[in-house]
Amino acid sequence: MAATNSTATDWARRDARVVQHPHGDAADPDRLVLVRGKGSTLWDVEGREYIDAHAGAWLTQVGHGREELAKVAAEQMSALAHFTIMNDFANPPTIEFCEKLVERAPKNIAKVRLMGSGSEADDEALQLVRLFHYRRGQPQRTKILVLRGSYHGRTYGGAELAGGRPGIGEVPDGAIMLTPPWPYHAELFGGENLTDFCVRELEQAIARVGAENIAAMFGELVMGPAGMIPAPDDYWPRMVEVLRSHGILFVADEVVTAFGRAGAWYTSLDYHLAPDIIVLAKGIASGYVPLGALLLDGDVADVLDGASGGGSYAGHLMASAVASANIDIIERENLLEASRLRGAQFLEELRELLNLPVVGDVRGRGLMVGVELVSDKTTRQPLLDRFPNLKKDIDRFVRTRHGVILGIHGGTIALTPPLVITPREVSRVVDAVGDTLARVNIHTGRID
Numbered sequence: 001m002a003a004t005n006s007t008a009t010d011w012a013r014r015d016a017r018v019v020q021h022p023h024g025d026a027a028d029p030d031r032l033v034l035v036r037g038k039g040s041t042l043w044d045v046e047g048r049e050y051i052d053a054h055a056g057a058w059l060t061q062v063g064h065g066r067e068e069l070a071k072v073a074a075e076q077m078s079a080l081a082h083f084t085i086m087n088d089f090a091n092p093p094t095i096e097f098c099e100k101l102v103e104r105a106p107k108n109i110a111k112v113r114l115m116g117s118g119s120e121a122d123d124e125a126l127q128l129v130r131l132f133h134y135r136r137g138q139p140q141r142t143k144i145l146v147l148r149g150s151y152h153g154r155t156y157g158g159a160e161l162a163g164g165r166p167g168i169g170e171v172p173d174g175a176i177m178l179t180p181p182w183p184y185h186a187e188l189f190g191g192e193n194l195t196d197f198c199v200r201e202l203e204q205a206i207a208r209v210g211a212e213n214i215a216a217m218f219g220e221l222v223m224g225p226a227g228m229i230p231a232p233d234d235y236w237p238r239m240v241e242v243l244r245s246h247g248i249l250f251v252a253d254e255v256v257t258a259f260g261r262a263g264a265w266y267t268s269l270d271y272h273l274a275p276d277i278i279v280l281a282k283g284i285a286s287g288y289v290p291l292g293a294l295l296l297d298g299d300v301a302d303v304l305d306g307a308s309g310g311g312s313y314a315g316h317l318m319a320s321a322v323a324s325a326n327i328d329i330i331e332r333e334n335l336l337e338a339s340r341l342r343g344a345q346f347l348e349e350l351r352e353l354l355n356l357p358v359v360g361d362v363r364g365r366g367l368m369v370g371v372e373l374v375s376d377k378t379t380r381q382p383l384l385d386r387f388p389n390l391k392k393d394i395d396r397f398v399r400t401r402h403g404v405i406l407g408i409h410g411g412t413i414a415l416t417p418p419l420v421i422t423p424r425e426v427s428r429v430v431d432a433v434g435d436t437l438a439r440v441n442i443h444t445g446r447i448d
Helices: 008-018 067-080 092-103 118-135 156-161 194-209 235-245 298-304 317-332 335-355 390-402 423-438
Strands: 034-038 041-044 049-052 109-115 143-147 176-178 214-220 249-253 277-280 292-297 359-365 368-376 407-409 412-415
Touching: 049 423, 067 317, 092 109, 092 292, 092 317, 109 118, 109 298, 118 156, 118 214, 118 249, 118 277, 118 292, 118 298, 143 156, 143 194, 176 194, 194 235, 214 235, 235 249, 292 298, 317 335, 335 359, 335 368, 335 423, 368 423, 390 407, 390 423, 412 423
Parallel strands: 143 176, 143 214, 214 249, 249 277
Antiparallel strands: 034 041, 041 049, 109 292, 277 292, 359 368, 368 412, 407 412
């Protein structure tokens, strides 16, 4: 562990000199320098305590400070930390871990490809769906269907799936954008039933582009960065039915939703889906090691057999051992049920905030909970579009006044704590969010 005898100010200065933070502001002198965690609690370098309602990046399912996982990592590293699984090399920890993934997956899933992160895994999936059609004599099937506002990683493939990002140049094959299934924003559907509208839009897009040109659809089963948006229960089954009828593969992006984050091992199971590919990361090892994976349908795996990919760290022994132990903890402590119970508690207690002028919607699935902020409840105008600086103000106020760390994404406060969060901690987080939002002046965008 790094020495912690320096002050927070000292660490902040050192950080500002050498570390470039994603989404960070180099001119911002504030840094929260964290040094320790246990369960849903974090401590900074000066000993201040915080409730973690963010789980790092929505991934610390089993909580912080799990000595069991540290011991597994140390023992495996002492024996053999890593050796490639390319060609005919194999190892017991990776085999056992992949068996656990497949045993808990939809019944059509047969094989696992191991990656280093969720972005890598999404990028690999993008390559594989095109290779699948190429090997079946349909190389023209390259187009991809995605939901507007969805997120599928930071790689160049992720940029393509987002329809491009400013400043990185043109992506090779722009994605076909579809309306997101966002129940709160009924104006998106022109008064029509949400699922009926989206299914019709999908059919029209396929007719316009030509099914023979479309490789796959990528979908977050609960849209995370867009604002913690669960789809209606009939949405994904009906959308996938249309894809199947046209020979279009379905890639379920479960980087966020799996391993209990949305209340199940895989949200695909809750929706009774049989995806061709499932993309995994985040909670797969609760953040104790970086890891990602692809689960492949049996028929898809047969076509793709022998295809290159995965990278140097695929099948990392230590990562596989830790991730396997992570699954054991989730199962032993019944954290899937805990996610559902604490998520329901969040929703029940947060609904009181709907009386506040800045709260438009409260929603969630498992411990993916969102509080959407608006400046006008009739038009549903996003509050943070009108007052962009308020995002940082809310984040810092909740942290400094109440000792709660949370995230704000897509104009929505995202509450995604470790699955081990207690009922009392849930209530403390709700109280902190409620007090903060009650102080927001909807006319000035300031916290009074």
